[in-house]
Amino acid sequence: MSKVQAIALNTFKEAVRDRVLYAILAFAIAMIASTLALATIGAGMGPKIVRDVGLGFISIFGVIIAVFIGIGLVHKEIDRRTIYTIISKPIHRWQFLLGKYLGLVLTLFVNVAVMTGALMVLIFSVEGVWDGRLGAASAMIFLELMVITGIAVLFSSFSTPALSAIFTLSFFAIGRLLEDVMLFGDLYAGPLGRMVIRGLYYVLPNLGRFNISSEVVHGLPLGEVVSGMTVLYGLLYTLALLSLTALIFQRRDFR
Numbered sequence: 001m002s003k004v005q006a007i008a009l010n011t012f013k014e015a016v017r018d019r020v021l022y023a024i025l026a027f028a029i030a031m032i033a034s035t036l037a038l039a040t041i042g043a044g045m046g047p048k049i050v051r052d053v054g055l056g057f058i059s060i061f062g063v064i065i066a067v068f069i070g071i072g073l074v075h076k077e078i079d080r081r082t083i084y085t086i087i088s089k090p091i092h093r094w095q096f097l098l099g100k101y102l103g104l105v106l107t108l109f110v111n112v113a114v115m116t117g118a119l120m121v122l123i124f125s126v127e128g129v130w131d132g133r134l135g136a137a138s139a140m141i142f143l144e145l146m147v148i149t150g151i152a153v154l155f156s157s158f159s160t161p162a163l164s165a166i167f168t169l170s171f172f173a174i175g176r177l178l179e180d181v182m183l184f185g186d187l188y189a190g191p192l193g194r195m196v197i198r199g200l201y202y203v204l205p206n207l208g209r210f211n212i213s214s215e216v217v218h219g220l221p222l223g224e225v226v227s228g229m230t231v232l233y234g235l236l237y238t239l240a241l242l243s244l245t246a247l248i249f250q251r252r253d254f255r
Contacts, residue, residue: 003091004099011103015069016110024068025111028061029118036122047126048217054119055137055213058112062145063172065111069104070152071164073097074249094246097153101242104149112142136226137216143234144210148172150241151205157249175207205237 015021035050035057116138123131151171155164174181178201185197209230215222 004095004102007096007099008102008106011100012106015103015107020068021065021107021111024061024065025114028057028111028115031057031061032115032118033122036126047123050123050126051119051131051134052213052217054122055134055141055216058115058119058138059141059144059211059213061115062108062112062141063148063169066104066108066145066149067152067165067168069107070149071156071161071168073100073104073153073156075156075161075164093249097157097246097249098242101149101153104153105146108145108149109142112138112145133216133222136222137212140210140212140226140230143231144207146238147175147205147207147210147234147241150238150245154241154245154248157245158252171205172207175205176211177208178204178206179208206233209233 032054035053116134120130120134123129123134148168148171152164152168155167159167181197182201185194189197212222212226214220
């Protein structure tokens with residue numbers, strides 16, 4: 001695993017040196033800070049709106065960072081022609097992919113932690129208390145980003161960055177709306193349509209499972225939504241994505 005760790009650390013160092021990443025992170029923090037203006041809304045709704053909008057910004061900018069970094073995973077190495085040197089060394093291709101993925105995940109973890117810290121400080125400045133439930137919401141956002149990064153890495157293994165970005169963002173949108181599509185199918189679709197929708201429901205990533213912003217904002221119990229099954233679902237789906245990516249990457253001819 002030392003080879004995987006070395007690739008992961010190198011990927012992380014390369015990512016944090018990218019100025020575009022700092023620009024995205026700075027803009028995200030600025031947008032989170034701008035929600036302070038919403039704290040003046042009456043009837044006690046201000047802090048709730050700050051939480052809701054703040055968590056929304058963390059999710060949106062997390063996806064932007066995941067897509068921005070993930071889509072260039074393989075293409076960047078091919079463009080630099082460093083992939084030929086890497087695959088000629090005594091290292092398996094799956095180790096290269098896993099190391100790259102872990103480096104991207106580590107980068108996402110740091111960025112989500114920074115944005116969450118900014119939101120918690122903002123809430124503390126408004127209410128004078130630390131809201132630990134924001135940490136739970138951010139943890140679920142991070143788990144969702146792990147899945148999205150896996151999708152970006154999958155498409156980057158055989159497609160161009162532009163197409164990889166389009167496909168990944170499409171999967172993100174579909175994954176967020178999957179529960180609504182399932183409900184629509186049960187209510188309005190015919191037998192064949194319901195069967196197709198149900199099949200897609202079990203194949204496509206159900207990203208709505210990781211969205212617990214409503215529970216956090218309104219102070220609802222988290223036991224049912226933050227469960228071991230949800231975490232297991234995210235980890236197993238990510239593992240399936242990485243396995244499929246490794247299979248595709250293993251069969252790809254770079255000559």
